[in-house]
Each structure stands twice: as structure tokens, then as C-alpha cells.
Amino acid sequence: MKVLIIDDEINIHKTTSIALRTMGHEPYSAYSGSQSLSKLDENRIDVVFLDLRLGSENGLEVYDRIRAAGHEMPVIIFTGFSSISSAIEATKKGVFDYVLKPFVPEQIRQTLERVGKQIALKSKVVELESQVSEIVPPVLFDSQEKSMQQIYRLAQRAAPSEATVLILGPSGTGKTVLAKQIHSLSPRADKPFVVVHCPSLSKELLESELFGHVKGAFTGAVKDTWGKIDSADGGSIFLDEIGELPMEIQAKLLRFLQERQYERVGETKTRTGNVRILAATNNDLQAEAQDGRFREDLFYRLNVISIHMPPLNERRGDIPKLAQHFLQHHAKQMARPQCRFSEDCLAALARYDWPGNLRELHNVVERCLILCDDGCIEVQDLPPEVQLGSNGDGPNAPLKIGGPFKLEDIEEAHINGVIASAKSYQQAARILGINKTTLYRKRKRKLSLEREHISETEFAI
Known part of the structure; x- marks a missing residue:
């Protein structure tokens, strides 16, 4: 860690710096409040050692100036026996800890170990918050390919x-x-x-x-x-x-x-x-x-x-397992653990080319779970473009060019497929030969219809 020592005694700087370097830390020195603020502005400091009696300055006032300047690193107070009450007051204000003078290197080591654990814990919390905010299923590092x-x-x-x-x-x-x-x-x-x-x-x-x-x-x-x-x-x-x-x-x-x-x-x-x-x-x-x-x-x-x-269509053997993995994750979140894929549905998923790869598969599974009426996700619950990429006949047959399907379903399947493979809506609109406003309007209409379907299902339940 980078450690700033704020003290007006040269011997404290020397002995503390030697101890810190021996422990593998990098010491910086400041002899006054103004000098300490300059050091903090110039360098990314992990922890501060601050003397309560800093020459003519009050260490607590320097502490307040450090906090007022926006520096949030842990501060550890150096203090003598006569100023323990001030150290306790500093602790109430948010100081991390205090070390009594004279001190030995082991006291510094133990204090910095506690600081290190706090920094590591904060880093872990930030990482976990980031993972939770993404709301993605746990990683699956398993493959048949x-x-x-x-x-x-x-x-x-x-x-x-x-x-x-x-x-x-x-x-x-x-x-x-x-x-x-x-x-x-x-x-x-x-x-x-x-x-x-x-x-x-x-x-x-x-x-x-x-x-x-x-x-x-x-x-x-x-x-x-x-x-x-x-x-x-x-x-x-x-x-x-x-x-x-x-x-x-x-x-x-x-x-x-x-x-x-x-x-x-x-x-x-x-x-x-x-x-x-x-x-x-x-x-x-x-x-x-x-x-x-x-x-x-x-x-x-x-x-x-x-x-x-590789793209997902080059590892088709993994598609059913990945789909099941995503389904379990979202089913648990939605309190629908009984939901499953039919065999025909898993086969349809494996036949589709997935231009949007894992991201598209993840979104399709979440959509199916929301829209399916019972505990089994069938081929007809899949988006039109995924059905279009499958084979079959009959009343619930997947979409295909020339089949008995509505023009709007074919159009929707093609639009979704282009959007999945394009880098942006602007590029997708250019490929489709329409302007971006028209594309937004078509997508907005489809999303509105899906929301109506979800609301009707919830009302029926």
C-alpha cells in the first residue's frame, strides 16, 4: 500500500518509513497540514498516519481538512499517552485506529493488516454489487464440444x-x-x-x-x-x-x-x-x-x-444445456421452478443459427419463461425468428418461407434476425432498407402487444 506519514518529527518519519519498506509498503512524507493535502492531490494514497500534535497545528483539524477535500482513505492517528482522550474523540469522528507513541513495527504491521482487510472487503462488495446489477446467471464452464x-x-x-x-x-x-x-x-x-x-x-x-x-x-x-x-x-x-x-x-x-x-x-x-x-x-x-x-x-x-x-452455431451440442442453465436461473428468480422445455423445443433451439450468440439465447429463454402459459415451453412459445430457423409441419409448425403464416410474423422474424446480427439499430435499418424511425415504430408495436399478452396472462392467473 501507499502510506502517507504526516508528522513534524523527522525521527518518526525515518523509523516509520523503514518499517513500512520492510513490510513491502511505499511510504510518503508530509510535515504539515498543507503539505499533506498537496501529497494527497499528487498521489493515490491508500492509508494515512497522522500525528495529533502536528507542531502548531491540531491533527484533528488536519483530519477535517483531509475529509473536506474529498479524501476517503483510512486515517490512523499517532498519539502519546497524554492525548488518548483526543484519540478517542478522533475515533468517534471516523478515524480508523490510533497507535500509541512510542510504538514498535509490529503495531504498525497489525494495524495495516486490518486496513488491508477493509480495502479488500470494500473491493469485493463493489464487485458483488456489479454482478448483482447485471442480473446474469452464474457462469457455466462446461462443454460437449x-x-x-x-x-x-x-x-x-x-x-x-x-x-x-x-x-x-x-x-x-x-x-x-x-x-x-x-x-x-x-x-x-x-x-x-x-x-x-x-x-x-x-x-x-x-x-x-x-x-x-x-x-x-x-x-x-x-x-x-x-x-x-x-x-x-x-x-x-x-x-x-x-x-x-x-x-x-x-x-x-x-x-x-x-x-x-x-x-x-x-x-x-x-x-x-x-x-x-x-x-x-x-x-x-x-x-x-x-x-x-x-x-x-x-x-x-x-x-x-x-x-x-466461436459463435454459438459452431457449438450446437452445448445449446440445450446452456438453455436449461439459463432457464433454471430465471425460473428461480420468477418462482417458477416447475417450468421446462419440451424435447421439440430444445431441438428447435439447437437448429437455430443464433446470430446474437449467447446473449440472444439468454434473452430468448427469459422471454419464453415470461410468455409460456403452463409449465412446459413449446416450439410455439419461441420467437418467430427462432421458429423460422427450425423444421416441421402441422398447425404448430415453425415459421418458414412459403408456409401458411401471416406476413407480419415473417416480417417480425426477419427484423429480429437482422437486429440480432447488426451492431446498431442504424445499421439494422440500413440493411432492411427502412429508416430508423420506422424500425423503432415496428419494434415498439411488437413490444406493446407482448406486454398486453403478459398482462392478460397475469389477470387470468
């Missing part, structure tokens, strides 16, 4: 190393899930796993998101901000859709990969980061590097270990 078994073995072998891993494959194939698994199997598992979505922000905001910025670096930068590299210290950063990374940031990322050094936006001070880089893209980075749209040197830096996630 030899190609997937080889991918999982490769991921397990790569996880304990510090090598950069590049995960390739179409959208929705589970690249983020695999990156989380690699992190969880690595020595960094108890440290943060931080995700950066490269296409979601402008170049300026993405650079700040990754590296951080100082106050006044650009319009809207009203305070110093530490980036994702700093917040992932000791852990892993997952760069999602790295193929969309702007060229200017590619150069800075390359430098970080080579030297582990970076600067915050608007700052000249060079900093170091201890993170492992995991990345994913659905682009052909090698082709883009050859065409000059992606830095070739960065591609080779990223491509230390590459893992290709």
Missing part, C-alpha cells in the same frame, strides 16, 4: 501467468465472462477486475477514464480523478472491444504495456501501474493492423496469448 474444451484448458493455463490475453470472437459469445474467469483463476483474484468499454466514450473521456485527469485538464474537469488503471492496482483491466480504441490512445496504451508507465490527462508526472491487461474484440485486429487502422506494434503486444470464442 472439443473446441470449447480446448479453449477452457487454454484459459486455465494462461490464468496463473502475467501474460496479456486477447480474446477474439463475435459479439455475445461470452468474451467478458471468459476474461472474468481468467482473472478469478489468477494470483490477482483477490484484487479488482475493472472493465473499460472502449466504444462507449469519446477519445477525450476514454483517455480520462483509463488514465485519470487533473483538475482543469479540460472543460468539466472540476476535480482530480484517478483512472481505471489506478483503481485496478494489483488486479486486472479488461479492455472490451479494444478494436474501437482511438489511435491516439493506442500509442499511450502501448507505452503502458511496455513500461507500465503513464500520465494523467493534464499532468506531466509519470506514474506506474501494476495491472494485468486482458482485452477482447470482435474485429479482425491483424487485418486492421495491416490496413493501418490499428497499430501493428500494439497488436503484437496484445497478442501474447489469443483465445478465439
Whole structure:
């Protein structure tokens, strides 16, 4: 951890710094309240040791100024026997702990161990809150397909190393899930796993998101901000859709990969980061590097270990098991544990091409569970596009071109299939030959009809 010592006695700084370095921590020194605030602005500090009698200053007042400036790290008070009552008062105000002077290194060690546990617990809580907010089923790393078994073995072998891993494959194939698994199997598992979505922000905001910025670096930068590299210290950063990374940031990322050094936006001070880089893209980075749209040197830096996630239609043997897995998850959430798929329905799921891959399968299973009237999900409960991708005859036969089906059902199936494979609604509208407003209107009408069906079902129940 990075530890700031705020004390007016040089001997305290020397002895505490030696003890901290022996324990593997990095000490910083400040001799006054104003100097301490400058140090806190310049560096990401994990914990502060603060003397209650700081020359002519009152340590509690310095503590209040630290909190008023927005610094929330644990603060540990140095105090003598005569000021224990003040230390107790400080504890009531939110100070983490206090250490009596004179002290021995073991006291420092025990206090910092408690701080470390608190930091790890907060990191775990944030990660769990993120997982809960995503409301996704637990990961299923089991496959009937030899190609997937080889991918999982490769991921397990790569996880304990510090090598950069590049995960390739179409959208929705589970690249983020695999990156989380690699992190969880690595020595960094108890440290943060931080995700950066490269296409979601402008170049300026993405650079700040990754590296951080100082106050006044650009319009809207009203305070110093530490980036994702700093917040992932000791852990892993997952760069999602790295193929969309702007060229200017590619150069800075390359430098970080080579030297582990970076600067915050608007700052000249060079900093170091201890993170492992995991990345994913659905682009052909090698082709883009050859065409000059992606830095070739960065591609080779990223491509230390590459893992290709195949589309779902290339692992059809896993579809029934994955569907059952998703069904169990949502059935438990909806208190409908008796729900199941019919054999014909599972066969239909396995025949469909799934342009949206695992993400589309997950959404289809959730939809079926909501719309089915009894405990068995049949072929007719599937979306039209999934039925259209199946075979069969009879009154409940799946949709197919030239069959006895309404034109609106065929249209809906085609629209849903295009949306699932397109990168955006704008691209889907362009493929369909209609404007985006028309596409929104058609989708809105369908969603309204589905909501009416759900409401009628609930009323009947």
C-alpha cells in the first residue's frame, strides 16, 4: 500500500518509513497540514498516519481538512499517552485506529493488516454489487464440444501467468465472462477486475477514464480523478472491444504495456501501474493492423496469448444445456421452478443459427419463461425468428418461407434476425432498407402487444 506519514518529527518519519519498506509498503512524507493535502492531490494514497500534535497545528483539524477535500482513505492517528482522550474523540469522528507513541513495527504491521482487510472487503462488495446489477446467471464452464474444451484448458493455463490475453470472437459469445474467469483463476483474484468499454466514450473521456485527469485538464474537469488503471492496482483491466480504441490512445496504451508507465490527462508526472491487461474484440485486429487502422506494434503486444470464442452455431451440442442453465436461473428468480422445455423445443433451439450468440439465447429463454402459459415451453412459445430457423409441419409448425403464416410474423422474424446480427439499430435499418424511425415504430408495436399478452396472462392467473 501507499502510506502517507504526516508528522513534524523527522525521527518518526525515518523509523516509520523503514518499517513500512520492510513490510513491502511505499511510504510518503508530509510535515504539515498543507503539505499533506498537496501529497494527497499528487498521489493515490491508500492509508494515512497522522500525528495529533502536528507542531502548531491540531491533527484533528488536519483530519477535517483531509475529509473536506474529498479524501476517503483510512486515517490512523499517532498519539502519546497524554492525548488518548483526543484519540478517542478522533475515533468517534471516523478515524480508523490510533497507535500509541512510542510504538514498535509490529503495531504498525497489525494495524495495516486490518486496513488491508477493509480495502479488500470494500473491493469485493463493489464487485458483488456489479454482478448483482447485471442480473446474469452464474457462469457455466462446461462443454460437449472439443473446441470449447480446448479453449477452457487454454484459459486455465494462461490464468496463473502475467501474460496479456486477447480474446477474439463475435459479439455475445461470452468474451467478458471468459476474461472474468481468467482473472478469478489468477494470483490477482483477490484484487479488482475493472472493465473499460472502449466504444462507449469519446477519445477525450476514454483517455480520462483509463488514465485519470487533473483538475482543469479540460472543460468539466472540476476535480482530480484517478483512472481505471489506478483503481485496478494489483488486479486486472479488461479492455472490451479494444478494436474501437482511438489511435491516439493506442500509442499511450502501448507505452503502458511496455513500461507500465503513464500520465494523467493534464499532468506531466509519470506514474506506474501494476495491472494485468486482458482485452477482447470482435474485429479482425491483424487485418486492421495491416490496413493501418490499428497499430501493428500494439497488436503484437496484445497478442501474447489469443483465445478465439466461436459463435454459438459452431457449438450446437452445448445449446440445450446452456438453455436449461439459463432457464433454471430465471425460473428461480420468477418462482417458477416447475417450468421446462419440451424435447421439440430444445431441438428447435439447437437448429437455430443464433446470430446474437449467447446473449440472444439468454434473452430468448427469459422471454419464453415470461410468455409460456403452463409449465412446459413449446416450439410455439419461441420467437418467430427462432421458429423460422427450425423444421416441421402441422398447425404448430415453425415459421418458414412459403408456409401458411401471416406476413407480419415473417416480417417480425426477419427484423429480429437482422437486429440480432447488426451492431446498431442504424445499421439494422440500413440493411432492411427502412429508416430508423420506422424500425423503432415496428419494434415498439411488437413490444406493446407482448406486454398486453403478459398482462392478460397475469389477470387470468
